[in-house]
Amino acid sequence: MINFLLCGGSGTRLWPISRKNFPKQFCKLIGEQSLFQNTISRNLPNCSRQMIIANKENVFMAMDQIEEAKGTGAGVRYVLEPVGRNTAPAIALGCFYCDPDDVILVTPTDHMIQKLDIYEETLQMAQDAAKAGYIVTFGIMPTAPETGYGYIESEESSEPVRKVVCFKEKPDAKTAQEYVDSGRFYWNSGMFCFTAKVFLEELEKYAPEIYNKSKKAFEASLIEDEVCNVDMDDMLAIPSDSIDYAVMEKSDCVKVIPSSFVWNDVGSYDALETELPSTEDGNTDLDHHISINSKNNMIYSDKVIATVDVEDLIIVDTIDAMLIAKKGSSQKVKDVVNMLNKRGKSDKKYSQLTEIHTTAYRPWGSYTVLEEHPRFKMKRIVVKPGKRLSLQKHHHRSEHWVVVSGSALVTKGSEEIFLKPNESVYINMGEVHRMENQGMIDLVFLEVQVGEYLGEDDIVRLEDDYDRS
Structure with missing residues (x-):
């Protein structure tokens, strides 16, 4: 078969x-x-x-x-x-x-x-x-x-x-x-x-x-x-x-x-709960859950969660969003997504919550948003061995890259620059650039973006190994 x-x-x-x-x-x-x-x-x-x-x-x-x-x-x-x-x-x-x-x-x-x-x-x-x-x-x-x-x-x-x-x-x-x-x-x-x-x-x-x-x-x-x-x-x-x-x-x-x-089919949090271990009082069995007189709660989080005098709740916590619902109502979570997308028509931060996490995965590796404000954003970027980002430029931001581990071959305009840990490079707004990992281990670097617009759609790809536009 x-x-x-x-x-x-x-x-x-x-x-x-x-x-x-x-x-x-x-x-x-x-x-x-x-x-x-x-x-x-x-x-x-x-x-x-x-x-x-x-x-x-x-x-x-x-x-x-x-x-x-x-x-x-x-x-x-x-x-x-x-x-x-x-x-x-x-x-x-x-x-x-x-x-x-x-x-x-x-x-x-x-x-x-x-x-x-x-x-x-x-x-x-x-x-x-x-x-x-x-x-x-x-x-x-x-x-x-x-x-x-x-x-x-x-x-x-x-x-x-x-x-x-x-x-x-x-x-x-x-x-x-x-x-x-x-x-x-x-x-x-x-x-x-x-x-x-x-x-x-x-x-x-x-x-x-x-x-x-x-x-x-x-x-x-x-x-x-x-x-x-x-x-x-x-x-x-x-x-x-x-x-x-x-x-x-x-x-x-x-x-x-x-x-x-x-x-x-794990199609809802009520369905997911049946696959998770539970304690004698019916809460999800998590070492980092502190329960005071709380029963029958489905909890999904990497953080310490404390509950006091609550029952029959679904509590799901991620870095950038939290869901709290009554058990039996988890089919309605899709309505939350619809509302976020509706709000996202006037403010992209809402629709982004339905599209990506603070850690986003790409064909070349991943990036994690560490800090974000109206005029600057900081990311931790991981590039897998033998992979590279697209050859690109931005209209609204400049970038400063600092290598943390591994080694990087940077294209900056007509130059090629080799960077080792604790070395950095500055990319001007509108300048053509690319980061490449020719090594055998993950390349990890920090990226600080500064500009009036920092959306992920401010990117012009000139060449891309993955046929992205």
């Missing part, structure tokens, strides 16, 4: 941890691996290779985390979308990149799965059904009348692979309870298994415009070193639709496997 790893989505219900440019699948929410890395590790024993389908702006995080998790990124293919058009086009592009008889396992990359022995048995059943010409979806046996999930109704049968009767949208509480009581309904996991040929045939039959435009986009794509770069205009021409609407709800060859492995 080939594992399609879908890396779209921004995880708005897990703000302020998850942000547009660092979505939840790449966050290390539980343990030392991210949800993305967990997905790769879980499916490696069952799949011969992986195909990452990701936004072009975030794919470098996938590449870095694959190398970290596996030790190498060899043998992985990538489909890079310049803009998202939902799951049906994403999967179609991946299928065009495969042989027709390849068995495809489509998985989101932001879910938690346990009881892997049962999971692997389920995958084997799905693979067998896919080879027989079916499109298989994985239905999770519900443990509660959840209103945040879609449902799949199957025919009444004792067979392990059953015909799908219909798909249902997220229900209200009363309807969800009726679904659970019936014994015929399962949570829709968003996981699928099929051959590339069968999926494309069904897509062509039920969503011909998506099929044709996706095929055209793939055929016009630039493919180099196992990376398929899709053109922006070709991508925008594809209608946006989910696999559920485009194919699953219409096709006659859809089957569901009622699955009993433990599954959690």
